[in-house]
Amino acid sequence: MTVVVLALDALDAGLIDHFDLDAYRLASGGEIETFANTQDVPYTPEVWATVATGLEPAEHGITGGGTSEWENPALDLASTVTGHLDESTRGTLGKLVRSRTGTRERIGETDRESMFDADDAVVHNWPGVHDGQPLQRAWDLMNAVAEGMSRSEFERELFGLCAQQFGWAREMLEHPVSIAGVHVHTLDAAGHAYADDEEALRRAYERVGEYVQEIVAALGEDDELLVVSDHGMRTEFYPPDAGEKPASHSWRAYASSTADTYPKSVYDVRRWVEERAAASETGASDDEGIDMPTERLRELGYLD
Ligand SMILES: [Zn+2]
Structure with missing residues (x-):
């Protein structure tokens, strides 16, 4: 059983x-509490x-982004207003971002325990916890859009990344895994780029919704x-965002x-996931090793 x-x-x-996208409306769900x-x-x-x-920022230690880069106001500005700049401002901002990111640091990772430390749990990429590179790539894409990257190239790169992440999640369902987590930045990047383009953002929501439904279709009984x-994401076209x-x-x-319940707060997700994962065993505990032909690997230079 996998969550x-x-x-x-x-x-x-x-x-x-x-x-009006049913693809995201699973058995139960709704708006949840988050924090600033x-x-x-x-x-x-x-x-x-x-x-x-399940911890407050003061406890997990990821505040801002956890690195000096993430606290860079130029990058923050770029990610907020991408797609809403006149041409000359885009050029200036793009150069500024590029010059500041020449020596890039990794996104910070907490040293506190997470739900991915549970037995047989796996994580692909997750900001603040494991491998921030895909998020950095998505941010780079937003900056590239601010510098004039075309719509088709932006979407090709963005959905290529999205497909890898959903493909990984789909594959994990074939393995004895208790929890499989992956972060997908597609709708954030699309939301920033298309906050004034209702049809383009609708298409992005529909495409990601199709990926969600592919996972739903692949779920086993348990x-x-x-x-x-x-x-x-606030947009120009969603009436409650007026002003x-x-x-x-x-x-x-x-x-x-x-399931018939869902976590009502971002603080409650870990407990909710771990309770469901604990409800059954993955069977991975009596796992066998593999008799690897180490001599052949040495001949090939794969092993020292
Ligand atoms: Zn976000």
Whole structure:
């Protein structure tokens, strides 16, 4: 039995209703509580570290982004207003971002225990916990859009990354895994880029929804799927956002699960997931080793 956790960054409870997308509405779900710490609105690395650990930022230690780069106001500005700059500002900002990121540090990772430390649990990439590179790639893409990257190239790169992440989650269902978690930044990047383009953002939501449904279709009888977000995204076209700054994070975080309950807060996700994962064994504990032909590998130079 596997609990798959899809961390869909910026999946907005209001936009799911606005676009009327059943793909995200599993057996139970709705808007959930999230928090702001170093910014006025929820901030991605801080919230995802909390989702995985169940801890406050002061306890898990991921505040801001955990590195100097993440606290760089130029990058923050770029990610907030991508797609809403005139051409000359885009060029200037792009150069600024590029020059500041020449010597890039890794995104911070908490040393506190997370739900992915459970027996037979696996994680692919998850900001603040394990491998921040895919998130950095998504941020690079947003910066590239600010510098003039074409729509087709942006979407090709963004959905290529998305496909790898969903493909990994799908594969984990074939293995004795208790919890499988992956963070997908597609809807955040699309939301920033298309906060003023309703049809383009609708298409992005529909495409990611198709991926969610592929996972649902692959679930075994005892498997569960949890879809959860850290915040939503304000847009120019969603009526309740009138008067707000488009392409900024909204408070409309969302969760939905194939079970009859779902976590009501980002603080409650870890407990919810671990309770379900503990309900059955994966059978991986009496696992066998593999008799590897080490001489052949040495001949090939794969081993010292
Ligand atoms: Zn986020």
